[in-house]
Amino acid sequence: MVEDILVDIKKDYVLSKLREGERIDGRKFDEFRKIEIQTNVISKAEGSALVKLGNTQVIVGIKMQIGEPFPDTPDKGIIITNAELVPLASPTFEPGPPDEFSIELARVVDRGIRESEAVDLNKLCIEEGEKVWLIFIDIHALDDDGNLLDASSLAAISALLMTTVPAERFEVGDNYPLPVRNLPVSVTSLVIGDKFLVDPSKDEVSVGNTFLTITTDQDDNIVAMQKSGSYLLKEDKFFEILDVSLSKAREIREYLKNI
């Protein structure tokens, strides 16, 4: 109940600031919080990254195994993405099987990586029709201060960039770096009426879970989109958000190239 009242107060504050054309933390509408990426934080994983987006923290670990390919892609590796919103990350997360939020999170991150063909799956075949590499992308939320999605996407691609295929451990040749050939970047906007804010913080989200996520690749192609939340979006607003998402993604991609 106390939580509900606090949310209402925050909501009024966010909205009144918004009417003045400001965000509560002083950011511009198209400004991300400070991004920090630490790589190889887990030595037991094939690749890993801890991403901080302001106070939001997400860790992604990549594990690889050998398994059977899908019958319709006998010569390609397989990507499996999962997200765990563990109770440690937020007072509202509960233990148990993944709910619709964590499923959506994992699937939207997955789409960006898959559709941009970030990982060259053709180079992950060991024996056609028999043995291919399985790449498990496991997203572990540590602190949810808003926009877990972009933090997770960033952590996932950062971790993949650091991944070494553990061929020696499985006795199938020499270790080699995971072939990563594209850098998908997701940009999530909080849509409030006729305004939108990129990279919303938890306090800003008190106005409602009304998001649009657009993932673009290094050639400015759109590779994934997800409108999330019960709200109505105008077409001209969509194209405005698209333009901002494209330019923000370019900035973040430059940052990614230097990790």
Added chain:
Amino acid sequence: MSESNEEKKDEIQLIFGDKRLDGRRFDELRNIKIEAGILKRADGSCYLEMGKNIVVAAVYGPREVHPRHLQNPSKAVIRYRYNMAPFSVEERKRPGPDRRSVEISKVSREALEAVIMKELFPRSGIDIFVEVLQADAGSRTACLNAASVALVDAGVPMKGMITSVAVAKADGVMVLDPMKEEDNYGEADIPFAFLIRGGKIESIALLQMDGRVTKDELREAFKLAKKGAMEIYKLQKEAIMKKYISESVENG
């Protein structure tokens, strides 16, 4: 966006001149058949065929919410369940919700939540169940179209009609309402749902996409989707009119 074979192959030719694999033009919908009020027990229902998709939607409510703690004192709780029958696809689908169905149910529910006047029914629940009996690409759009008609049939007040259609990119061109081959072997899939009010498309209620498209291609996709949505909207309206006209004839 199918679960297991999300990898695409590009061995199949999908476009032949200005025609598609099944002979349709780029901006042509599949055959659509809609019938409202086909289930006796439900408060509202709809049968819908869209190409080879066959779906049935039922609406229960507004009614009491169970379990009680889910009730909301200021508005109705909307629940939406997209469910595929085990026999609806080539290879038997294991019964029950998978990750894909959970995601589809979430975004579809949110699309309807945005147009249902839920503030009129505090503490109550409106349940929308949609069963996919046969699936052939675009089943989420077929389900939303059916759900929308079923909601009207149930007399649930809405800001307007939800009409849904997908656009795909196949062999480099944007095509309306893709069928299975275009979905599997195409380069992108973009499901849309619009709020149509007073006979006009007002806003976007659902938008997803996977694949690879440029901004210009997205503009083309919007154009195609809006054209398709207006055609589907007419059919939805006809189905509702047909039911109510026949009802009023029966009742003298």
